[in-house]
Amino acid sequence: MKKKGIGLKVTPRNKKCSDKKCPFHGNVGVRKNTFTGLITSDKMARTVTVAWVRRAYLPKYERYEKRRSRLKAHNPECINAKKGDVVMIAETRPLSKTKNFVVVEVLGKETKKEALKEEAIQEQETKGVGEAGEAEKKKTTPEKNR
Structure with a gap:
């Protein structure tokens, strides 16, 4: 039997889960877009808010400003990321009204x-x-x- 991969170079999870929206054990495929960010909230059921800071150029002032991007991502049972973790998220099909991403790997603490x-x-x-x-x-x- 062929081992299921998700198409990204991440460490596969050995822990089993019964989540249908898990990219490792469920029926959700991932796309090319990936982001790395910090989990700022994990209060929702199986959902985390991931944020990261980026720099945007302002031509009028010829300077850069900090802007924050935030996305909601599905947090599978086998990954179970917590607030303060740095994670990699990957784009998927729409999982709900606001979730189009899933956590694929925990990279460490903040x-x-x-x-x-x-x-x-x-x-x-x-x-x-x-x-x-x-x-x-x-x-x-x-x-x-x-």
Whole structure:
């Protein structure tokens, strides 16, 4: 018997589910469009809201602005993604009035960007203390070439 694949390079789920809308165990095929985003809500039954930030160019101001895209996606029993997970969603046929996507893989937890930025700043400060101290010494010493 041939193993069922969904047409995407994702790790198949070994956990069985009886969900008809599951791309691995049900009757739903997936299409080419895939997105990666963060689950912002999982309060609905078998549905999650996935959001991601993108940059849009504003020609008038010659700058970029942040915009947020949000989609509702089906969350099969075998995947069972939670709020705060980073997931990959794939386009399917319409599953309900607002759902045209299904979660195909959990990529991990949300990384705290602020914490990472703070760590990077602290590392730069610790590296820069020695360099800044030497620079101050150079400024205070009188120049003899004048």
